Amino acid sequence: MALLAMAGIMLASTSPALAHTGHAAGGGFLTGFRHPLLGADHVAAMVAVGFWSICFGRAAGWALLAVFPLAMILGGVLGMAAIPLPGVETGIAASALVIGLAVLFRTNPPLVFAAVIVAFFAIFHGYAHGAEMPGAANPLAYAAGFVVGTISLHLCGAGMGFLIRGSQLATRTAAAAIALTGMGFLTGML
Numbered sequence: 001m002a003l004l005a006m007a008g009i010m011l012a013s014t015s016p017a018l019a020h021t022g023h024a025a026g027g028g029f030l031t032g033f034r035h036p037l038l039g040a041d042h043v044a045a046m047v048a049v050g051f052w053s054i055c056f057g058r059a060a061g062w063a064l065l066a067v068f069p070l071a072m073i074l075g076g077v078l079g080m081a082a083i084p085l086p087g088v089e090t091g092i093a094a095s096a097l098v099i100g101l102a103v104l105f106r107t108n109p110p111l112v113f114a115a116v117i118v119a120f121f122a123i124f125h126g127y128a129h130g131a132e133m134p135g136a137a138n139p140l141a142y143a144a145g146f147v148v149g150t151i152s153l154h155l156c157g158a159g160m161g162f163l164i165r166g167s168q169l170a171t172r173t174a175a176a177a178i179a180l181t182g183m184g185f186l187t188g189m190l
Contacts, residue, residue: 031145032133032142034149037153041182045125048100050154050161051157051158051175064111065154071123072122073143075122079132079133081130092125093182099178100176
């Protein structure tokens, strides 16, 4: 199932071959969809959210998966409107580090606190998506694309977490890899 999801994501993120001149890449849904998939910092954090959601159980896990895209939309609007938000790249990198460490150390705070953490980081991710929207893009189509791309990554992370939940070694190894990726971006090593 996870392999099928990854294949679908990869197929959806391909670009058309524009062999003739005059094709304008306006940047709609597919441009937005690809945006979270093309940045390792976004991928690590969004997979981490999905992974962490498995640690909370069904209902609570779904709540985390809903909070992130909703808060990300707010950040996207701020980015599209060019409203200054300090520390965007730091917030994005820190999200993978913090959530990766939460999974690594089996940290399950109260759901409300976890949702606040997820929402806080989602605003930075959304801001980056919105600020990098191509000028010719339809904002609604572009936003729908980055939301669907993000949800796809969350589901991949949740699927991964579900598949390896019985193995403490696999869970901790995956969480450590996510946290190290976040640390790499935070320190500028990646």
